[in-house]
Amino acid sequence: MKKKFIILYYSKDGNTHQLAKRFWDIFREFIPNRYEIEMMKAQEMNIESLRASIGIIVGSPDYYSYVAGQIKIFFDEILEYKKNFKGKPAIGFITHGGGGDAANSLQDLLSYLKFDVIKPIISVKEDNITSKIESQIQKSLMKMLKIAEDSD
Structure with a gap:
């Protein structure tokens, strides 16, 4: 069974989905065959797949300098599984209309759950x-990918 990276995102107007898709496309260019990538909408999240993943990429629009409600729900839902995420690599990304301050909130949420946060949070x-x-x-x-391979 291939090990999996997950791109979890919420997108209302399509900008965050477009950026998530770009992550997918770029990753597919160089990811080794022993890994796979799954895109997952936040409102359709699968906790077991997330727990089994070897890395997570989380994307959200910036709403009033904070992540979207669906992304906050993701963090609320996985809180009880915090130990499963400790040390897993995580990338965060946001889309915004001009502020971009939600990057700080997303980094704080990922850090609180002890993900190995790859900085900077990407802001578009x-x-x-x-x-x-x-x-x-x-x-x-x-x-x-290097963090994931080093932990194998």
């Missing part, structure tokens, strides 16, 4: 995924 204004952002995504994904 609306759907403006530039080559600089794509480069940062690739660097973060490569770090995540």
Whole structure:
């Protein structure tokens, strides 16, 4: 059975979904065959799949300098399984209309659950995924893969 990375996201207007899809596309370019990637909408989260994953990528729109409610629910739901996530690599990303302060909230939530947070949290204004952002995504994904492989 292949080990799995999960991209969990919430998207209302499509910007966060588009960024999640970009993570998927970039990761697929270099991920070894022994791993797989699953995209999961926050409102359809599967706790057992999340617990079994070897790394998580979490994305949210910025709502009033905080993560979307569905992402907060994700963190509420996995709190009782905190020990399963300790040390797992995690990448966070947000989309925003100009603020981007939810990046701090997302980093705090990931850190509270003891994920090995790969910094920085990636922040994109609306759907403006530039080559600089794509480069940062690739660097973060490569770090995540290295952490996962080192723990095998």
